[in-house]
Amino acid sequence: MDNLLIVLLLLAIIGLSNVINHLVPFIPVPLIQIALGVAIAVLPLGVHVPMETELFLVLFIAPLLFNDGRNVSRIALWKLKTPILLLALGLVFVTVFIIGYFIHWLIPTIPLPASFALAALLSPTDAVAVSAMSSRVKMPKVIMHILEGEGLMNDASGLVAFNFAIAAMVTGVFSLANASISFVIIAIGGFVGGAFLAFIIIRLRVLIRRFGMEDVTIHMLIQILTPFVIYLIIEHFHLSGILAVVAAGIVHAIEKDREKSPTVDLQVVSKSTWTVILYVLNGLVFVLLGIQIPSVASTIIKDPLYNNFVALKYIVLITAALLILRFVWVLLSGTIGLKIRKRKIGKLGFRQIAITTIGGVRGAVTLAGAFSIPDVLEDGSPFPERSLILFIAAGVILLTLIIASIFLPVIAKSDGAKEVEREKIKEWALIQMSIAAIRTIRNSMNDDNRASALSIITSYNKKIHQLRYGNEEAGSSAIKKAEVDIRMEALEAESQYVAKLIKNKEIDRDTAYRCQEHIHRMEIAITNQMKYKALVFWSMVKRILIRIAQIFTPKKEALLQQRRKQFQKIAELKIEMAKAAIDQLIKAMSQENKDICYLVISEYNELIMKLKKMKDKNTSKTNERYERELKDKAFQAERDALQNMFEKGQIPADLVRKLRQQINIREVYWMEGKSL
DSSP states (O other): OHHHHHHHHHHHHHHHHHHHHHHSTTSOHHHHHHHHHHHHHHSSSOOOOOOOHHHHIIIIIHHHHHHHHHHSOHHHHHHTHHHHHIIIIIIHHHHHHHHHHHHHHHOTTSOHHHHHHHHHHHSSOOHHHHHHHHTTSOOOHHHHHHHHHHHHHHHHHHHHHHHHHHHHHHHSOOOHHHHHHHHHHHHHHHHHHHHHHHHHHHHHHHHHHHTTOOOHHHHHHHHHHHHHHHHHHHHHTTSOHHHHHHHHHHHHHHHHHHOSSOOHHHHHHHHHHHHHHHHHHHHHHHHHHHHHHHHHHHHHHHOTTSOHHHHHHHHHHHHHHHHHHHHHHHHHSTTSSOEETTEEOOOOOHHHHHHHHHTOOOOHHHHHHHHTSOSBOTTSOBOTTHHHHHHHHHHHHHHHHHHHHHHHHHHHHHHHTTTSOHHHHHHHHHHHHHHHHHHHHHHHOOTTTHHHHHHHHHHHHHHHHHHHHSOOOOOOHHHHHHHHHHHHHHHHHHHHHHHHHHHTTOSOHHHHHHHHHHHHHHHHHHHOHHHHHHHHHHHHHHHHHHHHHHHTOSOHHHHHHHHHHHHHHHHHHHHHHHHHHHHHHHHHOOTTTHHHHHHHHHHHHHHHHHHHHHHOTTSOHHHHHHHHHHHHHHHHHHHHHHHHHHHTTSSOHHHHHHHHHHHHHHHHHHHHTTOO
């Protein structure tokens, strides 16, 4: 029961991390998940999840690398095989040798074989961490493919080198010739074995289909079990299970491309299932990493034999040495001016080299390997400085993640800003938001709401056409200010119109309050997004409470009749207020602000048409409800698309704020017809 509660708690934390990331999108999800893992380990909740290396690799790393192998660009992987191998193999062994000697020189109490073991753990980049970091940063495609390929391959080389170093430390015996031969056998055997087993599993699935068994559940179960089965079988023969699942993923991707008659149901279920699995496993990797950090750190912090400042200095110096070595290797290796199939990759600039260097983050594989270090040597003596090695490994992981989180978006952003002008980015983002809204409405369309859905889709299609073929002004700070000023001037005209009616006693107190509340909501939507969101939330709660109260209120028909009359009165008044605002905008229009004025006037005209339609007694209430529901979904789809583009690093934060504000303003006009 305790284990079940811990699993449920970990799953809840993964969901919470994404909620937090939505509120503070500038902090990457992996760091949030690590922080939450640290929090639950520190709090007195009794949560303790021991890090078992073999279980961790088969349960988390195997399916994640299998999926990466399925989705990686095989063409890019083949064309970039030389730079990938130089990083995945060459840099790993150079790191083991150079950083190993550096660690032994820096910390003489760590024997040379143990130093090589620690360097081997720190040499591979983590494919899961690279994938998580790249999802929010727009990197050059060539660099991204190199990092992906490196992350797929170097775990195996790093862990094999680590195992040899540990064996040498424990037994005191090491042969370079035997180690080299063993490495080749382990690597090639694992890759070929994984590909062969994947082929057998694919043939099994084909055979099952030939027997007429098209049950999606069976085929999906085979897919899920594939990485676990292949990893365990290959590891049983002491070959590389990591390379085996990568090879299996690539073979499955080839089979998917060649499949003549894939079932649509299987494709849909497979995509949805793997999305959930990867979402959970990626989150658990970083949460579990965070849970391990307090126990690792407390051993060093509480031990009087260690100086905490000196231990932290070791982490900083070793991380700096890793980054410097990686930078020099990328600078001097074949990734610069490398000829691939008679096609030359242009010489990488400093920014591209920096992205490749910083993008080599370490992850949970490093810490999982560190936990596999034995407690004692073959002679029964304690493994020297095991606690310090664990502490350094955890510290380097955190430091590389933090460095990548801070500097990658800055470097990649400045690189991407040269490719596309800001205005083109804005137009593209608006088009993507409109496409997302159309897709959502189409998915929600049925025979009952078809008319309302087609009407909304038509309006979005007109917007897309205007964006693609029209000219929209650039969103400079001066234009932003001009738009805010014009909107506030229109609201001032509405306010003056209401004040005039109050002065002449042409409206009652309650109606005046409702109109002033409308103007206040509009002002908040234009000037303060956070306050607007809170206001909308409170309005929704208040509306729900009113509806609930009406259920238990006697004489409901009389109240509804009174509400309809009030609706008619306020609708007519808001139409006149909108006309007053339009008149004021026409008077204030100039050559400089005419485009903005026309935009705001069109919004007021749209509101007038909507209010007239709603107060028409012949209008179908059912169609109104359908239209409101679909429009609410469309607004949410726009927000989701905008957030997704921001998380992928496709649009800057200031443009996101501007586009969100535009959605809020349009939503306010739309909600006016619903809140009467």
